[in-house]
Amino acid sequence: MSVEVFYDDDADLGLIQGRKVAVIGYGSQGHAHALSLRDSGVDVVIGLPAGSKSRPKAEEQGLRVLTPAEAAAEADVIMILAPDTAQRGLYAEAIAPNLAAGKALFFGHGFNIRYGLIKPPADVDVAMVAPKGPGHLVRRQYVDGKGVPCLVAVEQDASGNAFGLALAYAKAIGGTRAGAIRTTFTEETETDLFGEQAVLCGGAAALVQTGFEVLTEAGYAPEVAYFECLHELKLIVDLMYEGGIARMRYSISDTAEYGDLSRGPRVIDSRVKEEMRKILGEIQSGEFAREWVAEDEAGRPNFAKWRAEGAAHPIEETGQKLRAMMSWVDRPITETA
Numbered sequence: 001m002s003v004e005v006f007y008d009d010d011a012d013l014g015l016i017q018g019r020k021v022a023v024i025g026y027g028s029q030g031h032a033h034a035l036s037l038r039d040s041g042v043d044v045v046i047g048l049p050a051g052s053k054s055r056p057k058a059e060e061q062g063l064r065v066l067t068p069a070e071a072a073a074e075a076d077v078i079m080i081l082a083p084d085t086a087q088r089g090l091y092a093e094a095i096a097p098n099l100a101a102g103k104a105l106f107f108g109h110g111f112n113i114r115y116g117l118i119k120p121p122a123d124v125d126v127a128m129v130a131p132k133g134p135g136h137l138v139r140r141q142y143v144d145g146k147g148v149p150c151l152v153a154v155e156q157d158a159s160g161n162a163f164g165l166a167l168a169y170a171k172a173i174g175g176t177r178a179g180a181i182r183t184t185f186t187e188e189t190e191t192d193l194f195g196e197q198a199v200l201c202g203g204a205a206a207l208v209q210t211g212f213e214v215l216t217e218a219g220y221a222p223e224v225a226y227f228e229c230l231h232e233l234k235l236i237v238d239l240m241y242e243g244g245i246a247r248m249r250y251s252i253s254d255t256a257e258y259g260d261l262s263r264g265p266r267v268i269d270s271r272v273k274e275e276m277r278k279i280l281g282e283i284q285s286g287e288f289a290r291e292w293v294a295e296d297e298a299g300r301p302n303f304a305k306w307r308a309e310g311a312a313h314p315i316e317e318t319g320q321k322l323r324a325m326m327s328w329v330d331r332p333i334t335e336t337a
């Protein structure tokens, strides 16, 4: 492999056990990091605004919860796991006034550093530990004695050992059990945004909705269209996940495989690839970041409209009815955050 990968034996847990860590935010990532750090013997405090609805969840787990400013003042390592759009204000109000030489500022995603929304002073370490999976999986894997691979990056090495500290943090949340890959804030941010926009979230959701629309507009039953365009996607993606596209093709029928090979490139054609390149360009130039920050500052009017339109898409109503017939899929959220 061309990347550097680090495992448990490469990381010194003592480096993080000797520091006090403030985890700011207790959502998907925050709860997973905080609980696993504590289980790894690290002194953890949570930073949340006074009215935060996450406060009772953290307190129920026996964690000490302070305001972000109080937590940042107490800690040596401050991990920011609040929403990306909240981080700039949070940093200016609560964290910057409580930074001092020798402290470390950590992130779970590089957005605010990559786009210059947060500019830390030169005398603190700036690093990233970004698990490549949702927080609830990160926590579940840790509890099972395993881990989710993570990306580790250093933007600013004031102490001379920022990478060692970041690796120690990754070990404490289970990341080095699976493998921690060294990257940069720029690479992590740009690839993460591209992946979620063009493939994982944006691309996949639009593909599923469009396929469903084509079938139902042609008069096929929405229930049958749902199975073909959404439900079975998981079975196919599970096969890819286990053994790549080749494994998926090994398992499907020859008829499906011939249709895949001959028709897939017509759906995702050169026009789509060109649009993907444009999307990557908007990420690299900072155009997407400027647009998203402005949208957030304006109260998210488009975000709210598009979210409501997505929720009202006929595939959602059909899916709700069908999932009620499948005891194993419509799982309530039972995790602690």
Ligand SMILES: NC(=O)C1=CN([C@@H]2O[C@H](COP(=O)(O)OP(=O)(O)OC[C@H]3O[C@@H](n4cnc5c(N)ncnc54)[C@H](OP(=O)(O)O)[C@@H]3O)[C@@H](O)[C@H]2O)C=CC1
Pocket (backbone or CB within 6 Å): 024, 025, 026, 027, 028, 029, 030, 047, 048, 049, 051, 052, 053, 054, 055, 068, 080, 081, 082, 083, 084, 086, 090, 108, 109, 130, 131, 132, 133, 134, 135, 136
């Ligand atoms: N979701 C994921 O799995 C992944 C996320 N990341 C990154 O991790 C970071 C956190 O994302 P995620 O866990 O999804 O976030 P969530 O939306 O799940 O949780 C955000 C948490 O921050 C709290 N919060 C909101 N505003 C503030 C504030 N001003 N000050 C302090 N805390 C605040 C929220 O409290 P309240 O309950 O009151 O809203 C909540 O506890 C982001 O940088 C994201 O890009 C990286 C990899 C994967």
Ligand SMILES: CC[C@](O)(C(C)=O)C(=O)O
Pocket (backbone or CB within 6 Å): 132, 133, 134, 192, 195, 196, 200, 201
């Ligand atoms: C794929 C979405 C993600 O990038 C993630 C869970 O990794 C996110 O920002 O939530």
Ligand SMILES: [Mg+2]
Pocket (backbone or CB within 6 Å): 192, 196
């Ligand atoms: Mg991601």
Ligand SMILES: [Mg+2]
Pocket (backbone or CB within 6 Å): 109, 192, 193, 196
């Ligand atoms: Mg992301």
